[in-house]
Amino acid sequence: MIADERRRMAGLVESLTAEQLRTPSLCGAWTVKEVVGHLVAAVAAAKSSALPILIRSGFRLHRANAMLATRMAARPAGELAAMLRAHAESPFRPPIVGYPGQLTDLQVHGQDIRRPLGLPHELRPERLRASLDFLVGGRAIGFVPRRRPLGLRWEATDLGWTWGDGPLVRGTGEAVMLALTGRRPALDDLSGDGVAELRRRVSG
Structure with a gap:
């Protein structure tokens, strides 16, 4: 289910215009593209790049997460979509929240993107x-x-x-x-x- 949601997200990203990617999402101060950056970073960011950001954030996880999402969102949208597909089958299992957390992250952030853009949710x-x-x-x-x-x-x-x-x-x-x-x-x-x-x- 997680792999399929990542692939569906990749398809959504590829369908969006530059203006849509700049649209404010439902997730705090993030734009649509920054939400995508977060989803990519969660599965594709190298540990070597995540650790320095964690240190600069003062080991505040939410701040580090936002910094990493912003950095990832600087990449072209097509590259972000390709990364989601390339890592769709990643077996990484986060501590505490596990696979249900990953599935929920994808579904909630999908709506953070779709609702402001007036797109149907297409949730399973x-x-x-x-x-x-x-x-x-x-x-x-x-x-x-x-x-x-x-x-x-x-x-x-x-x-x-x-x-x-x-x-x-x-x-x-x-x-x-x-x-x-x-x-x-x-x-x-x-x-x-x-x-x-x-x-x-x-x-x-």
Whole structure:
């Protein structure tokens, strides 16, 4: 699933214009191309180049990650797509988050790109379900603050997926996934008496 998502991302990158690549994404201050740079760096950056950046960042992982993504995004889009394809089958398994984290990273960042560009999400139901299970499973370090999903009942209306107890947060699996990971535009696509509390958690 991860390999296929990387190849699909490569195809998406190749289809985008220079203007689309410069478009702000849903992921913080990153442009679409910088999001792609992050996805490439996660699988293709050499350890020899990552270590100096980690040192310059003061060993702050999020800052190092942003620096590495920006450096990678300086490459031509076609080169980034080729790197995603070349490393699609990489067996690298990150600590703690493992393969579910990699799959979720690709799906969430895919939407960080597609939503601002008005492109259909084309998410696969079984992969989306795997990411939802991961995001509420307590091991999604760096994806979801531990308390965000707690005390709410989550329902993905198109997947028959539910989790938790409490005030209801309901929407498509795509919107639920993005809301769990703090993407504020997705909150407008949700309904239920738990959405107000979720907004407070995302904003806080």
